[in-house]
Amino acid sequence: MTIEGHIDFFFKPDSIALIGASPNPEKLSYTILESLLKMGFQGKIYPINPGYQEIRGLKCYPTPDEIKDKIDIAIFAVPASTVLEILNGPVKNIKGAIIVSSGFREMGYEGKEMEARLKEIIKEKGIRVIGPNCLGIYDTASKVDTFFISGAKVGRPARAGVSVLTQSGSFAAMIMDEMANEGAGVARVVSYGNKVDVDESDCLEFLAGDKATKAVALYIESVGNGRRFLTAASRCVQKKPVVALKVGKREPGARAASSHTGAVSGRYEAYEAAFRKAGIIEVASYEELKDACKVLNRYRPVEGKRILIITDGGGIGISIADACEEAGLKVPEIPSEAVRKLKEKLPAFASARNPVDLTGSVKDEHFIVALQEAFGDSYDLAIVSLLWGPPLLTPGVAVKLLDFADSCGKPILICSPGGKFSRETASLFTAAGIPVFFTPDSAVRAAAVLCGGKR
Amino acid sequence: MTIEGHIDFFFKPDSIALIGASPNPEKLSYTILESLLKMGFQGKIYPINPGYQEIRGLKCYPTPDEIKDKIDIAIFAVPASTVLEILNGPVKNIKGAIIVSSGFREMGYEGKEMEARLKEIIKEKGIRVIGPNCLGIYDTASKVDTFFISGAKVGRPARAGVSVLTQSGSFAAMIMDEMANEGAGVARVVSYGNKVDVDESDCLEFLAGDKATKAVALYIESVGNGRRFLTAASRCVQKKPVVALKVGKREPGARAASSHTGAVSGRYEAYEAAFRKAGIIEVASYEELKDACKVLNRYRPVEGKRILIITDGGGIGISIADACEEAGLKVPEIPSEAVRKLKEKLPAFASARNPVDLTGSVKDEHFIVALQEAFGDSYDLAIVSLLWGPPLLTPGVAVKLLDFADSCGKPILICSPGGKFSRETASLFTAAGIPVFFTPDSAVRAAAVLCGGKR
Numbered sequence: 001m002t003i004e005g006h007i008d009f010f011f012k013p014d015s016i017a018l019i020g021a022s023p024n025p026e027k028l029s030y031t032i033l034e035s036l037l038k039m040g041f042q043g044k045i046y047p048i049n050p051g052y053q054e055i056r057g058l059k060c061y062p063t064p065d066e067i068k069d070k071i072d073i074a075i076f077a078v079p080a081s082t083v084l085e086i087l088n089g090p091v092k093n094i095k096g097a098i099i100v101s102s103g104f105r106e107m108g109y110e111g112k113e114m115e116a117r118l119k120e121i122i123k124e125k126g127i128r129v130i131g132p133n134c135l136g137i138y139d140t141a142s143k144v145d146t147f148f149i150s151g152a153k154v155g156r157p158a159r160a161g162v163s164v165l166t167q168s169g170s171f172a173a174m175i176m177d178e179m180a181n182e183g184a185g186v187a188r189v190v191s192y193g194n195k196v197d198v199d200e201s202d203c204l205e206f207l208a209g210d211k212a213t214k215a216v217a218l219y220i221e222s223v224g225n226g227r228r229f230l231t232a233a234s235r236c237v238q239k240k241p242v243v244a245l246k247v248g249k250r251e252p253g254a255r256a257a258s259s260h261t262g263a264v265s266g267r268y269e270a271y272e273a274a275f276r277k278a279g280i281i282e283v284a285s286y287e288e289l290k291d292a293c294k295v296l297n298r299y300r301p302v303e304g305k306r307i308l309i310i311t312d313g314g315g316i317g318i319s320i321a322d323a324c325e326e327a328g329l330k331v332p333e334i335p336s337e338a339v340r341k342l343k344e345k346l347p348a349f350a351s352a353r354n355p356v357d358l359t360g361s362v363k364d365e366h367f368i369v370a371l372q373e374a375f376g377d378s379y380d381l382a383i384v385s386l387l388w389g390p391p392l393l394t395p396g397v398a399v400k401l402l403d404f405a406d407s408c409g410k411p412i413l414i415c416s417p418g419g420k421f422s423r424e425t426a427s428l429f430t431a432a433g434i435p436v437f438f439t440p441d442s443a444v445r446a447a448a449v450l451c452g453g454k455r
Numbered sequence: 456m457t458i459e460g461h462i463d464f465f466f467k468p469d470s471i472a473l474i475g476a477s478p479n480p481e482k483l484s485y486t487i488l489e490s491l492l493k494m495g496f497q498g499k500i501y502p503i504n505p506g507y508q509e510i511r512g513l514k515c516y517p518t519p520d521e522i523k524d525k526i527d528i529a530i531f532a533v534p535a536s537t538v539l540e541i542l543n544g545p546v547k548n549i550k551g552a553i554i555v556s557s558g559f560r561e562m563g564y565e566g567k568e569m570e571a572r573l574k575e576i577i578k579e580k581g582i583r584v585i586g587p588n589c590l591g592i593y594d595t596a597s598k599v600d601t602f603f604i605s606g607a608k609v610g611r612p613a614r615a616g617v618s619v620l621t622q623s624g625s626f627a628a629m630i631m632d633e634m635a636n637e638g639a640g641v642a643r644v645v646s647y648g649n650k651v652d653v654d655e656s657d658c659l660e661f662l663a664g665d666k667a668t669k670a671v672a673l674y675i676e677s678v679g680n681g682r683r684f685l686t687a688a689s690r691c692v693q694k695k696p697v698v699a700l701k702v703g704k705r706e707p708g709a710r711a712a713s714s715h716t717g718a719v720s721g722r723y724e725a726y727e728a729a730f731r732k733a734g735i736i737e738v739a740s741y742e743e744l745k746d747a748c749k750v751l752n753r754y755r756p757v758e759g760k761r762i763l764i765i766t767d768g769g770g771i772g773i774s775i776a777d778a779c780e781e782a783g784l785k786v787p788e789i790p791s792e793a794v795r796k797l798k799e800k801l802p803a804f805a806s807a808r809n810p811v812d813l814t815g816s817v818k819d820e821h822f823i824v825a826l827q828e829a830f831g832d833s834y835d836l837a838i839v840s841l842l843w844g845p846p847l848l849t850p851g852v853a854v855k856l857l858d859f860a861d862s863c864g865k866p867i868l869i870c871s872p873g874g875k876f877s878r879e880t881a882s883l884f885t886a887a888g889i890p891v892f893f894t895p896d897s898a899v900r901a902a903a904v905l906c907g908g909k910r
Contacts, residue, residue, distance in 0.1 A: 026846065102804065102814070149844035155874045168770025169815070173844050174872045178894075181874025221773065247773045250780040284781075286774050287896045315623025318676065318702045319741050325705040326739075349562065359557070360624070389604035389628050391481065417629045419610045419636025438633075441742045 007128055007202050010096050011188060011210070012142050013072030014043045017064055017094070019086060020078035021047030021055050028100065028148035029077035039145035039156075044069065065090040073098055075136065075146050080104055080114050083132070087121045097122070098146050099131035105194045106133055119196050134193030135169035138176065141187060141212035149173055160185025160297040160433070161214030165203045167193060167221045175219075175290055182438070183430030184294045187213045199224060201232040208236040215296035217289055218244040218280070226274060233278035241301055243281040243449060245289040246271045281449055288445045294435040295446035299411040304380035305329045305451045309355035310370045311385035312362040312393065316417065316440055317355030320383055323444035329451055331355070334374050341373045360390045364397040371404055371412070381450060383443050385415035388422050398428035405434060411450055415443035462583055462657050465551050466643060466665070467597050468527035469498045472519055472549070474541060475533035476502030476510050483555065483603035484532035494600035494611075499524065520545040528553055530591065530601050535559055535569050538587070542576045552577070553601050554586035560649045561588055574651050589648030590624035593631065596642060596667035604628055615640025615752040615888070616669030620658050622648060622676045630674075630745055637893070638885030639749045642668045654679060656687040663691040670751035672744055673699040673735075681729060688733035696756055698736040698904060700744040701726045736904055743900045749890040750901035754866040759835035760784045760906045764810035765825045766840035767817040767848065771872065771895055772810030775838055778899035784906055786810070789829050796828045815845045819852040826859055826867070836905060838898050840870035843877050853883035860889060866905055870898035 016036065020029045033056060036045060046069070047055040050062035061067050064074060064086070074094045076083045080103030087097075104115040115132070122129050130136055136146030140159035147154070154173045157180040164186060166172045172191040179186060188210075190203050200218060207213045216236060223229045236242050249268040275282045281301070283289045307329050311317040321331045334342070334354050342352035346366055351357040356374060358366045367384060375382050384401065386393070405412045414429050414436045416422045426436040437443035471491065475484045488511060491500060501524070502510040505517035516522050519529060519541070529549045531538045535558030542552075559570040570587070577584050585591055591601030595614035602609070612634040619641060621627045627646040634641060643665075645658050655673060662668045671691060678684045691697050704723040730737045736756070738744045762784050766772040776786045789797070789809050797807035801821055806812040811829060813821045822839060830837050839856065841848070860867045869884050869891045871877045881891040892898035 028846070031846070102816075107804070148846075153843050153876045155876075166770070168768070168773075170768025170842050170844070171770035171774070173842065174768070174771060177873035177875075177877070181878070219770065221770075247770070247777050249777050285778060285896050287894050290894075313623070313625025313629070315621070315626035315674065315676075315702070316629060318623075319626070322702050322704050323740060349557065361557075387625050387628065388608045389625070391483070391486075391603075418632035420632075421608045421610075422632070423636070439742050439745075441740045 007096070007198055007206055009072045010128070010130065010137060011139060011206065013144060015046065015069055015072050016041065016043060016144070017046040017048050017067060017071045017074045019048045019064065019074055019076045021049045021052070021060060023052065023055050027077070031148045031150050032075060032077055032100070032146055034150065035145040035147050038151060039143045041143045046071065063089065064094055065092065067093060069093065070095060072096060073144070076101055077148065080111070080132070084114060084117055084121065087118070087125065087127070091125060091127065094127050096128045097130070098134070098136040099129060100134060100136055100146065100148055102133040104132045104196070115194065115196055122197060129197040130190065131193045132196060135172055135191035138172070138186070138189040140185065147173070155180030158185040159187070161187055162217055162293045162297050163188040163207050163210070163213040164217045164219070164293065165190050165200050166219035167195065168219060169193060171219050175293065178290060179293060182294065182436070183427055184297060184435060186293070195224065201225065201228045204232040204236045208239050213240065215240050216242045217293045217296070218242065219289065220244055220246050220271070221248050223271070226270070230274055230278055233280055237279040241281060241296055242278070243283055243289065243292040243296065244275055245283050245286065281452060283449065287442065288449070291437065291442050291446040292449040294437070295413065295449055298433055298435055299450055301450050301452060302380040302411060306332050306379045307447055308375050308379040308382040309385070310358070310367060310374070310382060311355055311387070312358045312360065312390050313385065313387040314357045314359065316385050316387065317357050319440040320385060320415070320444060321355050323441055324447070327444055327448040329444070329448060332378065335378055338374050338376060338378070342370065345369045345373060361392070362390045363392045364394055364400055367397055368400050368404055371408070375408065375410070381411045381413065381447055383413045383415055383447060385417070385440065385443065388416070388418065388425060395425050395428055398425070402429065402432050402434060413437060413443050413446055415440060462551070462653055462661055464527045465583070465585065465592060466594060466661065468599060470501065470524055470527050471496065471498060471599070472501040472503050472522060472526045472529040474503045474519065474529055474531050476504045476507070476515060478507065478510050482532070486603045486605050487530060487532055487555070487601055489605065490600040490602050493606060494598045496598045501526065518544065519549055520547065522548060524548065525550060527551060528599070531556055532603065535566070535587070539569060539572055539576065542573070542580065542582070546580060546582065549582050551583045552585070553589070553591035554584060555589060555591055555601065555603055557588040559587045559651070570649060570651055577652060584652040585645065586648045587651060590627055590646035593627070593641070593644040595640065602628070610635030613640040614642070616642055617672055617748045617752050618643040618662050618665070618668040619672045619674070619748065620645050620655050621674035622646070622650065623674060624648060626674050630748065633745060634748060637749065637891070638882055639752060639890060641748070650679065656680065656683045659687040659691045663694045668695065670695050671697045672748050672751070673697065674744065675699055675701050675726070676703050678726070681725070685729055685733055688735055692734040696736060696751055697733070698738055698744065698747040698751065699730055700738050700741065736907060738904065742897065743904070746892065746897050746900040747904040749892070750868065750904055753888055753890055754905055756905050756907060757835040757866060761834045762786050762902055763830050763834040763837040764840070765813070765822060765829070765837060766810055766842070767813045767815065767845050768840065768842040769812045769814065771840050771842065772812050774895040775840060775870070775899060776810050778896055779902070782899055782903040784899070784903060787833065790833055793829050793831060793833070797825065800824045800828060816847070817845045818847045819849055819855055822852055823855050823859055826863070830863065830865070836866045836868065836902055838868045838870055838902060840872070840895065840898065843871070843873065843880060850880050850883055853880070857884065857887050857889060868892060868898050868901055870895060
């Protein structure tokens, strides 16, 4: 925050150096190189380690300054004290650093001292820093992946529109893994840990103008400079939706946050007020943030709160309606003219009210008929809940629903509860960029985000 | 409710007749026979259909009374009007019926008339009835499965301790499918639809004394006889935990419930009071009921609300602590004596507070050390959250944790967030009957149930 200038180069690097590179699979740096190579980064990669001539076919350099090239990102995967040593040496060609190493502020008095020294050095040398004590960047646009956790353990989501900013690396890993598992993608993920330099405000400033980013999701333990955050967030909200989860709200969580990244959480109410002022959509839990990310990959927030529910399982329709009311959303009756048409066009067994219950006798086309007749000006958003039990319902319903969703101009959220079959079938939707929610509750959480969250 | 006598025979039948049996895979009855055979029901199965001599190798009878045997369960998979016709004929050997057919009370005036006639007939003939408009019974103890949805579409959970009672068939299917997908089991599931006879009170009376059932989960749209329900539920709660989800709480949900099974939902506040009076643990949503089922398969409720959190991901520990506070649970500090021991035995990087953060440098044994030293008299329940990213953490931690859980006498909930890898690894726990929760939020929902729910 004390260092001037943009941080754009972190998101379009030409060259990456890996300090502490190693051919030993037990080292974090091994996994980082693996991640970078797997991701298909197209720029230059420079392993740095005085002990090797070459690592995985790449020429290895003893020190950064032996590289006759500017280094956009130097990833530091060495112990905290070595980080300081190297930065104290000749590092003129380093523009930005990602310091994944722990052992700084989060580790008591000695660590705090080290971090203070780190801050001085990078200020003096004009190096922008992400971290320390972080995972760094996972970027589907620039093809950068500095995560030291292998893809076999934590899945990497495909490219989509939401960018995620987080202090916590484990949070980044958890949400990426689940998003990948549910067929949802991301744009850029930044885990900045102790935030010795680059913080959420820097990232928000960059993401506001970033074409690859359609929406931003924030995981916040603490914010250092509240005024700067408010300005950066407000500007970003002008351009694209921003959602935030504040953790460490109450005593024990706050206590944990302080030993985690050395953050002082501050009063939750202050955050709440700042979010409201900036126009940030606040979410209450991890699950809500994940649902927000999924839905914002595809849809923009809407003005109203009127939800149309269409389902082939009565009990689920009721659960969705209940959850909507609980979340402050409205489930208004279908206007009588539309009810008349629904009764004409739907079979007798269907219930032409909101929730529309097409029952276990449903056929694919009934879902479309219901949307065509009922999803008029009376509703802002539709939740279509598909149970796959009904014998005449086929996966072909997905193509029909996708066609309708493409042309209708309002959000249609797919809820496909259940296990193996429904999750497989869900890929028909997710492959086309339509998010799928696997419980009534999660579909409603996503709807509430589009309808403005807590407000 | 008007018919006397126990309904035990539904849960230990010697003989099952399938009225409307068919070799045509497009018929619901085909899938029911498939379900029964797959489930491995050991009693006699009698297909009934005047059009066939034999179906799938089983002798087929033209009418029920041609069978020279008592029929414990006659499954009716024929149109509503045919149900009445058959029951009006010679059916002396039928003890109980499961009427899966729809077209009764939920279908307007004519349906209501039909259901009234059905009620008269079964009273006159002394036949106990589950349904109509239901899926019937899925029973891992008696090996009965009358569900007309194939196992390929809706997974069948393995045997475990929780029995599920529900008006809604789609709800039964949804929760079974997800439980199966998450490696969780059930004891008996009863979907009773319109409840012309057998209702939640009958089932609660049976389940109270049922050895296969360790806990009961209720999905309630409406209860007919409130006083009887209160008595039956209170008695059951004396024997085993009962959790309930009331849906159709507010206007739109209530409206949907009425067209769904023809139920009148009644004022939610009355249900809330009844649950409290009976000692039922009320849950607020579908996800909470599912989490309750998973946790009650293995653990009994505890007296206190003091939660110990142990994790290898700081951000997740904070999320869990926040969610605990939100749910009215406590996350008290670890007593200083235990902190001293933890500092001795855990490496320097770990944080010896609650939540205990073992960080990304964790080894398997650290989880056990943390439990041994901290999970003393100061806590009622532990949530152990495993992120699989840390390079030195191995699936071997599961065996160690299972050993500890076996001997410690207090509930240990495993939280294993993430995607493919963590879900696969979760089977190490679920195979041993230990439930696994895949988000911080769901682990805390389960903990809240064990700590008495809303109370």
